[in-house]
Amino acid sequence: MSTHGRPQQEGARSDSPRPGTVAAAGEFGLIRTLTRGRTQPSTTLLGxxxxxxxxxxxxGRVVATTDVLVQGVHFRLDWSDPEHIGRKAVAVNLADLAAMGAVPTSVLVGIACPPETETTMLAALTDGMWAEAERARAxxxxGDVVGADQLVLSVTALGDLGGRPPVTRSGARPGDVLAICGRxxxxxxxxxxxxxxxxxxxGVVNAQRYPEPAYQAGPAAAIAGATSMIDVSDGLLADLGHLAAASEVGLDVQTARLTVDQRLVDVGTALGADPLRWVLTGGEDxxxxxxxxxxxxxxxxxxxIGTVLLPDTGVTVDGMPYEGDSGWEHWR
Known part of the structure; x- marks a missing residue:
């Protein structure tokens, strides 16, 4: 990418970029900084x-997924370290691959940021990205770097099914059991x-800053015969609603089978909140x-945590419709 400023009037002086910023480093200097000395798995033939x-x-097939993370919507720099943001940006994509029963192989990263962004901040952010990719053996x-008014991250992830059919949202059948893996x-x-x-x-603050998906759990579920699967990103009940609609079944969640950790109980007591509502409707784990x-x-x-029921019963909790929002939805 080449960037061009406004034409300068004759005799006018252009301000030099502040040292240490992406404007001073330039596009290709920044790319060299962010990629220097990194290693790749055997699946990368040309990096x-x-x-x-x-x-x-x-x-012979590639599983692909993508997510866009926007500053102020998906993360805040005053709440999270850049490394945590980088980890989160990669993790949310790799979790989608796991939900298809795929093993992650590769990640493509797009970064848009203001010209005054510190290169050290982006270096820490990409450190987190590389660390999370390596945790998944991807x-x-x-990728690409461009200028923008705020920090925006776009991540595309690729995965391998290992010869297995993908586990989609549409395979659940009445009589199946409903299960979860993860917090x-x-x-x-x-x-x-x-x-x-x-x-x-x-512990709970870091859970918001970056998730820790169990990437191996998706392929393990596929091998065990999972009939349908989904990444719980927007809230358990909201995402189960997508699964129920795709499979044309009902789903009942049994709260006695859910784990409400004592730390969530303690936080709920301190804040006057119901921790079970967090478990049922909270996203981003x-x-x-x-x-x-x-x-x-x-x-x-x-x-x-529950059972699959006949069609047209929707998603219920202990046999009853749930009162209130079931999870996160953009623009709502």
Whole structure:
């Protein structure tokens, strides 16, 4: 990308960019800073530095997903360290791959930011991206950097099904069991804490700053015979609603089977909030929810929380419709 300022009047002087900013580094200098010394997994045949990357697709198919994270909507720089933001940007995409039963292989990153953005901040942010990709044994294979009025991150992730069919949202059948793998309600509790101006307890605050999806749980569920699966990003009940609609079934969540950690209870007591509501409707933990045949053995880490019912019953909690919002929805 080349950037051009307004034409200067004759005799006028152009202000030099402040040292240490992306404007001073320039597009290609910034790219070199953010990619220097990084390693790649064996699936990356050609990484950053050319017009496009080349990735091995031994399965013959590629699972692809993308997310856009906007400053002030999905993250706040006064709440999260740049490294945490980078981890979150990659994790939310890799969780979608896991929800299809795929193993993550590659990540593409787009960064838009103001010219006065510190290069050290972006370096820390991309450190977080690389760390999260490495945790999933994936590589960051390329991307783009552009100017913008605020920080915006666009991440595309690619995955490999390993010869298996994808696990979609549309395969649940009446009589299946409903199960989850991962934490629920923690990120919502962290958001409530940060929204009140507090920075502790650190466990729930960090859950809001960056999720820790169990990437291996998606392929494990696929191998175990999962009939449908979804990434819980907007809230358990909201995302189960998508699964129920796609599968044309009903789903009942049994609260006695849900875990409400004592730390969530403590935070709820301090803030005058219901921790069970966080578990049922809070987003951004990126746990996985799936349905399995009743005869299947659930993989390690998966816990039954309900059952699949006949169509037209919707998503219920303990057999009753849930009162209030079921989760997050943009523009609502």
């Amino acid at each position: 950053p530095g050319d017009d496009a990357a080349v990735v091995a697709a031994s399965d 590589g960051i294979i390329g 629920l309600g923690w990120a919502a509790a962290g958001l409530a804490v940060l929204g009140r101006g507090f920075r502790s307890p650190v 990126h746990a996985l929810a799936a349905t399995f045949p009743s005869y299947a053995d659930l993989p390690e880490g998966w816990v039954q």
